[in-house]
Amino acid sequence: MNRLCNAALSRLPALIERPAYDRTRMTTGIVHLGIGAFQRAHQAVYTDALLADDPSWGILGVSLRSPDTRDALAPQDGLYSVSATDDRGTGCRVIGALTGLIVAPEDPALLGERLADPAVRIVSTTVTEKGYSHDPATGALREDDPDIRHDVRHIDRPRTTLGTIVGGLKRRRNAGLAPFTVLACDNLPSNGHTLRSLVLRFAELHDPDLSRWIAGEVRFPSTMVDRIVPATTDADRAVAKYALGLEDAWPIMTERFSQWVIEDDFNLGRPEWDRSGAQFVRDVAPYELMKLRLLNGSHSTLAYLGYLMGAETVADAMNEPALARLVEELMRLEVTPTLPSLGGFDLAAYRASLLERFRNPSLRHRTWQIAMDGSQKLPQRLLGTIRDRLAQGLPIDRLALGVAAWMRYVTGIDEKQKPIDVRDPLASRLKALTEAAGPIASRLAPALLSIKEIFGSDLPTNPAFTAPVEAALDRLFRIGARDLCGQMI
CATH class of the missing domain: 3.40.50.720 (NAD(P)-binding Rossmann-like Domain)
Incomplete structure (x- = not known):
């Protein structure tokens, strides 16, 4: 045998x-x-x-x-x-x-x-x-x-x-x-x-x-x-x-x-x-929050933006200099300030290790695989961080771009006008909303933000959230993910 x-x-x-x-x-x-x-x-x-x-x-x-x-x-x-x-x-x-x-x-x-x-x-x-x-x-x-x-x-x-x-x-x-x-x-x-x-x-x-x-x-x-x-x-x-x-x-x-x-x-x-x-x-919560926001949040952002750029894997996405820099800034400038102290845990070293792991070319981790089930992942990976920053009156430009990239992705058409196989428990609902709104940010963003199972009732009514998300989505449609990331760093 x-x-x-x-x-x-x-x-x-x-x-x-x-x-x-x-x-x-x-x-x-x-x-x-x-x-x-x-x-x-x-x-x-x-x-x-x-x-x-x-x-x-x-x-x-x-x-x-x-x-x-x-x-x-x-x-x-x-x-x-x-x-x-x-x-x-x-x-x-x-x-x-x-x-x-x-x-x-x-x-x-x-x-x-x-x-x-x-x-x-x-x-x-x-x-x-x-x-x-x-x-x-x-x-x-x-x-x-x-x-x-x-x-x-x-x-x-x-x-x-x-x-x-x-x-x-x-x-x-x-x-x-x-x-x-x-x-x-x-x-x-x-x-x-x-x-x-x-x-x-x-x-x-x-x-x-x-x-x-x-x-x-x-x-x-x-x-x-x-x-x-x-x-x-x-x-x-x-x-x-x-x-x-x-x-x-x-x-x-x-x-x-x-x-x-x-x-x-x-x-x-x-x-x-x-x-x-x-x-x-005794308490897992601080470790869990760190991982969900730093690793999983940046992973999802990499996946959506990377896929739109044509990157098949996470390592390919990290070979896009502007995207790699944006993800590092997302973790350091927008996510880290929302995390509790871990009693001597070196967050800077942890962030560096994440970037190194993402660059590992031996791991053929497909951006499409990570992009699956976004309706279930966004609340834990990005929206919790966004809520904490909004409560403190802090900007969310990079986090908002991650949300906008998901919105652009679930339209089901990539930047080269090729179909995207969107896998999600809400796929049929997402398809109906995106087709009705069309590739117009001022219509598409409110349509997707209306899904309470994802965004709740607070975020869709908060201009400090809706404005940067819609602006990022509009720029994704107009100039594309690669150029937008380059403009943001």
Whole structure:
């Protein structure tokens, strides 16, 4: 067999790291919802390093929608490779932390049984912002969402993250078992607290007594996660095959940098992730805010402006001198003054490290990939910073340009009049608004600002916000992203 699997581990080249434990001794202690590339490059890697000492923390991966990950990894016994690169070169290791893979819609009863297993002590999530079924501007549960309404009535056949979590907790309560800890690992402000409020509201709609039990018994620690993980390409598969001497259907290509800050609040124990590089703290919020605003906010700005300039990847975008300078000024002049003190943490060094990571040419992180789901990302990545600066009477020129670049992007037509494949939960609504308004900033900006799920009710009525956004959008239409960035530095 020429494919990565348990039987082929002994044939790996000597330089390839591999599981340093007996995989047959692993048991499932974590069920992870959203078994995508990021989780496999992040949480699974931190966990894999600990399994030789404690094999009870294996991870059952759950896909809530597509069978693609299961179909790729099941023939490989759940094994896959992670190649991490920086200016020192590339290191490759094979990860064996997955005990199995489930596609939830195919067998919701099996998933329910696994969530009720007393050995499962943590249920974690990386389902992206849109997977929380909430209004990003307010944090409230979208109670009119058809899948949420379905799950409230049919908790035994859930379609959503919230329905899956609440259904699992209900099974444990009914069986007299202690609840698992719910560990959010997505880029949301106060992600654990946000997920807790959504779970409680969903549970209240289903069963108020269950909601009260969850409120009193279940822990929802917040986390901050950071690692750039581009989508896997066929070229990446070819590179992995050359390194491994074996086929790997879904390898991960990522950067060497990785960070995980975790609120230490678990009721049934936890892996010693600090031994593999994670940091346990009492309050994640300052770290989370720093990352959301400096990394994610600048990443989105780079993606929209870079895409409009014709840059395929983030590294390509950073090769545009004016855009690179604008992003550095965005972080230093407009974002940093809104951040709380981190007790000696060197923000200047952190900003410099971000710019270095963005320039990494080995990471083929597509601007189009980062631009996805902007309606869900803008409130956390840019609009919170904007609100803080407006409250202090400070200018928002670069932040406003980031918002305007998103508006220009979602018109679906780039600067060369070619179509843009806009992927967003609100895509049909965005298309209707942009087509009705046309490429006229004075019409398009108010039309998009009317979407309360993104901008709330405060920003669209604040001239200190609307004026610079509309002005930036007008200039993007008239002179284009490259020239506009050049004029702003």
